[in-house]
Amino acid sequence: MSETNQVRSSIAGKSFFLIFALLFNTLTWFYMMWVIIDSALGGLQGVHIQVSIIWALFYTAVVVSGIFGSTLSNKLRTLRFLCFWVLSGIVSSLLLILFDSVDVTCASIISLFSGFSFGVGMPSLLTFLGDFTNIENRGRSAGIIFLAINVSSPIFAVLVENFDLTTISIVSATWRGLALVLFLFLKTPPRAKETAKTFSFLSVFQDRAFILYFVAWMLFCFVDNFEKLILGNPAVLEADFYSSMLMIEAIIGSIFGFVGGWLCDFIGRKRVVIYGFVTLGLAYAIISIAPTTISWYLYFVVDGISFGMLWVAFFFVLWGDLSQQGGREKYYAIGSAPYFLAPLTRVILAPFVAFPAYATFSLASFFLFLAVLPLMYAPETLPEKKIELRRLKKYVEEARKVKKKA
Numbered sequence: 001m002s003e004t005n006q007v008r009s010s011i012a013g014k015s016f017f018l019i020f021a022l023l024f025n026t027l028t029w030f031y032m033m034w035v036i037i038d039s040a041l042g043g044l045q046g047v048h049i050q051v052s053i054i055w056a057l058f059y060t061a062v063v064v065s066g067i068f069g070s071t072l073s074n075k076l077r078t079l080r081f082l083c084f085w086v087l088s089g090i091v092s093s094l095l096l097i098l099f100d101s102v103d104v105t106c107a108s109i110i111s112l113f114s115g116f117s118f119g120v121g122m123p124s125l126l127t128f129l130g131d132f133t134n135i136e137n138r139g140r141s142a143g144i145i146f147l148a149i150n151v152s153s154p155i156f157a158v159l160v161e162n163f164d165l166t167t168i169s170i171v172s173a174t175w176r177g178l179a180l181v182l183f184l185f186l187k188t189p190p191r192a193k194e195t196a197k198t199f200s201f202l203s204v205f206q207d208r209a210f211i212l213y214f215v216a217w218m219l220f221c222f223v224d225n226f227e228k229l230i231l232g233n234p235a236v237l238e239a240d241f242y243s244s245m246l247m248i249e250a251i252i253g254s255i256f257g258f259v260g261g262w263l264c265d266f267i268g269r270k271r272v273v274i275y276g277f278v279t280l281g282l283a284y285a286i287i288s289i290a291p292t293t294i295s296w297y298l299y300f301v302v303d304g305i306s307f308g309m310l311w312v313a314f315f316f317v318l319w320g321d322l323s324q325q326g327g328r329e330k331y332y333a334i335g336s337a338p339y340f341l342a343p344l345t346r347v348i349l350a351p352f353v354a355f356p357a358y359a360t361f362s363l364a365s366f367f368l369f370l371a372v373l374p375l376m377y378a379p380e381t382l383p384e385k386k387i388e389l390r391r392l393k394k395y396v397e398e399a400r401k402v403k404k405k406a
Contacts, residue, residue: 015132018186020145022125025179026118027149028156029089032172033114034058035160036096040107054107055347061115062122062340067201069120070329078124083183085121089176092117096169122336127328128186130320135382136265142316143261146308150254199327204334210322212378214335216277217314219371221342223364224307227284229346230360237296245300252304253311260309264317270380273313274372280306281368288361315339321381 037058041051073081092113133141160168204210231237237245263272283302286295315336323331 015186016141018182019125019128019132020141020148022179022182022186023129023145024148024152025175025182026089026122026125028152029093029172029176030114030118031149031153032156032160032168032175033092033110033118035157036168036172037107037111037114039161040110050104052347054104054111056344057108058111058115059340059344061112062119063337065116065119066123066333066336067330070123070333073121073124073127073329079183079186082121082124083180085117085124086176086179086183088113088120089117089179090173093169093173093176096165096172119340123329123332126316126320126332126336129316130323130328130332133320135321138320139261139264139269139312139317141261142264142312143258145316146257146261146312147254150250150257199324199330201330201334204327204330207322209379209381210319210331210335212374213273213314213318213322214338215374216273216371216378217310217335218338219367220277220280220310221338222345223367223371224303225342225345226349227360227364229349232346241296245296249300249304249307252301253308255308256305257308257312261312261317263309264313265382268380268382269313269318269321270375270378272309273318274375276306276310276313277368277372277375281365281372284361284365284368288359288365311339318381 037054041054069081069085092110095110095113129141129145130138159171163171231242260272260276279302283299283306287299319331319335320328
């Protein structure tokens, strides 16, 4: 019996490593393409409407293709579908070679194809994470992936900013192509083959637990992006100070994304999410009442902590907990949509925002506390038995330590 458990553990470990590598490859490639588009738009100095259209193409392509891909993957062999998905990403990267320089037309084409090449297979890949991880260790697995991606992302940004388009195109296409090698060793989970039942998008929206968490997540995404729009205004914060704080926030978010994943498996998902919303709401309230230098430091620290914990909990963990095999792709496709649509708030509203800065923080605080209301009625997705078992193990370990000291 013990040998069987060891074999299963070995298979699970190998599968997790492959999923980890595939997610790392996909998300870092997506970040590279995002930096390429952002750098191109910065160099174009185009009118606002052109920039808005290009970003709208990018983010809309991610969401629409994700919904389309979540439906298509059920009708095709999943691994074959994912291989075609990776090939589309390679083609998107190689498109850069066709252009000597980036203009509006080039940026639009790259945005559209990059968004599609990322979004169409992402729900299916996230489904593998849900299939190959147990509910009691899904949070820690997600935290490890999040930390690795965020720590390495600056390297890819430096690569993009210091080479010409041809070199970047070849490097990004090669990097994306490595995913094809990984798929050779990945196998479809046995239970997924046995699952005959499929889920419609209507059934997802009829899931009360999903709606309660989804509403809170949507409010967070749009409030966070709207406040980033306000903070990016030089009249509110100096550009150098804001850039420095964003870097610090990213580092803190990376660390606490890992911590949040661990806490999701230890105290439950619902508590982690509620704590994240409440602390961020308090940070906004403090800024609106007393906008001192110390308050700004506190805000960016808390924002980094909350963002890391909430991103891991929602993007990786909760949709996997709430869904079942046969419908996971649709849960991930819909659940991730607010994260990719919310940045359009900054892009579209940038020239029109004229709210008093500190009044918006009070408004943001109100909406974040409002987001806690549906969470109060949402169920805990980690089984209570798992939480109690962890508490019992911790109590036994502490009792042993006390006994040894005595």
